[in-house]
Amino acid sequence: MYSSPWELTQALEDEGYLIDQETATTLFLALSLHKPCLIEGPAGVGKTQLAIALAKAECRKLIRLQCYEGLDITKALYDWNYAKQLLRLQLAKTDDWDKIKLDLFSEEFLLSRPLLKSIRSDDPVLLLIDELDKSDEEFESFLLELLAEQQVTIPEMGTITSKSNPIVILTSNNSRDFSDALRRRCIHxxxxxxxxxxxxxxxxxQVPDLAEHLIQEVCEFVAKVRKLPLQKLPSVSESIDFACALKALQKEHVNYSDLLGILNVLLKYPKDMVLLQERLKKWESEEKVRMS
Known part of the structure; x- marks a missing residue:
């Protein structure tokens, strides 16, 4: 456990993740209070990478549950090995159904999914519930027991309590809002x-051998692009890819008139590309006026 937000900041920086003071302080408190941490924000700002870096810094195994529409407990928590259960029934030498039923729903036939694996793990783990906003409200409600008490209930086996108190990180791209019950259980x-x-x-x-002036030009350019009404604003990872693309093409500056093919690294939608190309012409004209 870290003694201060500064120590946590240093540990994350050692794993290549740079974090600001406010975020480091909040994350430190979530760890200190043993609370789940809900990290929200636009796609590509480093939510998932923060969880991955924290798992490495804490020397914990990362267990990741990628959420999607229609996700249910059979994919997230547990399921039963139906083929093996059927074989057990076929080989049964007794007509005692109560005995067979207890046998069928035992440890031997249980299939652990990510949530159950994190609860039952003997080793320290970090459970990443990624893009929770893509799941439905029913699944969100199902998580409340895990988030509040670090336990889950399997009807056939009872309540299973955490062995190693996993760190729980939830991420969201804000495609929908969450209930007060879920937010109340998390540090935000x-x-x-x-x-x-x-x-x-x-x-x-991330690109240490890139010239300092080019790094500044890339960041200033990406900042301007993010002010446009685009369908998808460029993420930090795409900013890094853009810088690497300029380096691969041996570009020494960000020239508005010389970005053909490079913008495809930065933007992902054709209509965004058209909008930016139109804006580049305006920026180029303004630059010429300023330089004259």
Whole structure:
């Protein structure tokens, strides 16, 4: 356990994740209070990477549950090995149904899914429930027991309590809101796009041999792009890819007139590309006027 937010910050930086003071303090409190941490924000701002870096810093096994529409307990918590149960029935030498039933719903036939694996693990784990907003409200309600008491209930076997008190991180891209009951059980962090200075630090750590002036130009350009009404704003990871693309093409500057093919690394939708290309012409004209 870390003695201060600063110590947590250093541990995450050692794993290549740069975190601001406010986020580090909130995350430190979530760990200290043994509370689940709900991390919200736009796609690509580093929510999942924060959980991964924390698992490495804590030397914990990462167990990840990727959420999606229609996710239910048979994929998230547990299921029964029906083929093996059927074989057991066929081989049964007794007509005592009560005895057979107890045998069928025993440990031998239980299939553990991510949530149950995290609860039953003997080793320290970090449970990442990724993009929870993609699941439905019924599944969200199902999680409340786990989040509040670090236990789950299997009707055929009873309540199973956590062995190693996993760190629980939930992430959301804000495609829907959550219930008060879920929020009440979590410490909340909201991540947004980094400041210019922090994004420069991130690029400097991820692409260390890139010229300092080019890092600044990339970050300033991406910051301008994020102010446009795009369907998907470029994420930090796409900012890094954009910088790497310029490096691969041996570009020394971000020239508005010389980005053909490179913008595809930064943007993902054709209509966003058209909008940016139109805006580039305007920016280029403004740049020429400023330089004249």
């Amino acid at each position: 962090i909201y991540l947004t796009y980094p400041t210019l200075e922090r994004e420069m630090s991130i690029l400097n750590s």
